[in-house]
Amino acid sequence: MCRLYFKDQRRTRKGLASWLRETGGAMTLTTLTTGGAFAALSLTTFTGIRELGLIGGVGLVTCLLASVHLIPLGWSLLGEQRGPPWTAVR
Numbered sequence: 198m199c200r201l202y203f204k205d206q207r208r209t210r211k212g213l214a215s216w217l218r219e220t221g222g223a224m225t226l227t228t229l230t231t232g233g234a235f236a237a238l239s240l241t242t243f244t245g246i247r248e249l250g251l252i253g254g255v256g257l258v259t260c261l262l263a264s265v266h267l268i269p270l271g272w273s274l275l276g277e278q279r280g281p282p283w284t285a286v287r
Contacts, residue, residue, distance in 0.1 A: 221265060228261040
């Protein structure tokens with residue numbers, strides 16, 4: 198996500214809010230479908246698979262929230278123009 202954002206920002210000069218509007222729906226949908234699959238695993242009677250489904254579903258939702266809220270917050274605090282070190286022009 199980070200690499201795509203900064204690559205697109207250099208090419209089009211779109212802001213963070215615009216980029217999240219364009220990609221946020223796809224990120225949410227894919228996370229919810231995968232989380233639903235993990236939630237289905239939690240319906241089984243086998244304890245190991247049930248716990249795998251629960252941990253996987255909660256982990257995916259946590260990663261989605263971090264991707265949509267915490268990472269953009271960090272970018273806005275650091276300044277959008279700066280970017281991470283791997284996007285430096287060589």
